[in-house]
Amino acid sequence: MTMSEAVDLLKLWWAGVDAVRGDRAVARSLDSDPLPAPDRIIAVGKAAVAMAKPAAQTWPNAPCLIVTKYHHGADAPAHAHVIEAAHPVPDDASMAAGRALQEAVASAQPGSNLLMLVSGGASALAEVLPDGMTLDTLKADTNALLASGAPIGEMNTLRTQRSRIKGGKLLAGFGGATVTTLALSDVEGDGLATIGSGIGDAPADAPFDFAARIVASNAIAREAVAAASPVATQTNAESLYDDVTVLAPRIAGALSAGAPGLHIMGGEPVVQLPDAPGMGGRNMALALGLAREIAGTSGLRIFVAGTDGTDGPTDAAGALIDGDTWTDSGHDALARADAYPWLANRGALVKTGPTGTNVMDLLIAHKAD
Template sequence: MDRREQAIRIWQAGVDAVGGYTATSKVLSDVSEPDQILAVGKPAAAMARAALEHFGPRPTLVVTKDDHGRDLPDHVTVIEASHPVPDERSLLGGRALRETVEAMDSDSHLLLLVSGGASSLAEDLLPGKSLEDLERLNKKLLSEGLDITAMNAERRKLSRIKDGGLLSHFKGKKATVLAISDVPGDDLNVIGSGIGALPASVSFQAHTQIVASNAHAREAAVELARSEGLNVHTNEECLHDDFLNVAGTLGKRIRDMPSGVMVFGGEPTVVLPENPGRGGRNQALALALAQEISGCDGITIVVGGTDGTDGPTQAAGAVIDATTWGDGAESALQNADSGSYLERAGALLVTGPTGTNVMDLLVVIRS
């Protein structure tokens, strides 16, 4: 069996298990019929599609990333916006979410579907704050190597709809929040900077639930690996550090591992130079790991964002082995241009939008 194809298949099994459509569909039998559906985040369209197929047509607003609002009925209002740096459409989406919530009747039920990416995709700024302020903050946060919890804490300071702000405008009877987690600890106050979090004072019935997470993805990857007769040595969420530190720590473990599989999850960080090249955190980590395993035959690594994108690129990540590291790799790594190098090496992992977002997934196979 081709080791590269097997590694990708195990990675994909993890992603498929936490798909927005699949994860949302599983819990809808326990949700009463809503009057309004709001979905925000990268997997918003998939989550909304599941709800509409279960409950039938009803007013629905989806705010999602460019080219992610597909396969929805014509009656659905879709606003696509920029990620990871917000744009004018992000303000349009955030304002539309707030105004929709504000307009709901006193006896109404809101179904709010929340997922990662909402921090950038939907915003309604506090008075006195501008889009330029928001863009400047996001570019600064993305370049400094902060983890998602620290980044979202700063984003909330500019927002009327984050940190419980959106639901503070809800005067209806009941709100149900279903969330796909892209943050450590699966904290609803951090996912999308808290766009689905409950306000400090709640005057309505509220139910919140995490329907998919990185742990679910890793478990599904492990299950497939075992079903194919592979020994699974590790299943950990431990990628929460600078990508070079992660590569250094994992590199030794991978070089020393026996035949079998290791599965890791999390979200590494990257400190960008002033003029970065092309790539994202997964491509950077992949290239750093390629250096760690250079010349170690029998090892294949897949590392990718479960949403199918990695930074401002069309790749999810990369598939690397003992032969990936070569001439030009060191320069690419130093200049944050890992994507360009990995493309030349034929190592990019390109999946297109996956309909989910539960941080990153890394699969190692050793024969």
């Protein structure tokens, strides 16, 4: 076995993901900095079930409401009320989830404590619309935003403006004593006001004590990848912030010029979609673009995937490519944003299932000596 073959990129990716799993991140936080016993636990986001587990185990008598993505509710605490909804485009279940969140927060008694557990995906999974706005309008606006390739910060600003529960508005209805928010960051800068469009943030001049902690992030995942690597890490940067058409040649050029070893990058690329796009996601689009850029190169393998285990509206996390992956039929797949079937046919698609976390994306590349 060559050293190149010995560097298992998927295993390294899992090392990063496991380090930021919702259950482990919350458990670490509770152990290191204990909280007031909550009278209610609310978990919302793709990693809501994993985040809720250690909290529900610690406080089994606290009512627990979980809002998460379809097919992510398995293994929830037995006493929890679980609502599954659509992502990335909200649906009727998202509206029901938003109302349930409002009711749970509003039911707080004076002197009570609330624990909020927030992870990425909350923006779509729960919503209460302002008067005069319909779900159809929200769906159309969301699809347009997704197709535009707008960065997540810009998207979440718009989401907050047209929501009655985002940007601190949900907790404005809390009448208890304390709120503690523990969050997994899926945004650049790890800002609580951006994670889930600020669904776990407090309003200005909140009439209750508020504390927030970021318990897992892309940086923590990347450090875990580096620590698990059997070869030297040459690059470790949160640099995946651009359109995939810009990133692919930039990354390929950097890897070509870089030293042998492991190169780790994190962040969240964007994709501008054509009319009637095919099937895929931003990680698959980036992987396909990289396959074209490194075609014919030996000794270079790249794995790029979403840490939540889902890339776009698909069942794949991303793709593993090398210098032999590309064929000219990929040009058409890139133009139509149809990377999923193309990568599947090339044996490059990677499916992991839900991971229990969501800290943006990881790109892990190994360049052999």
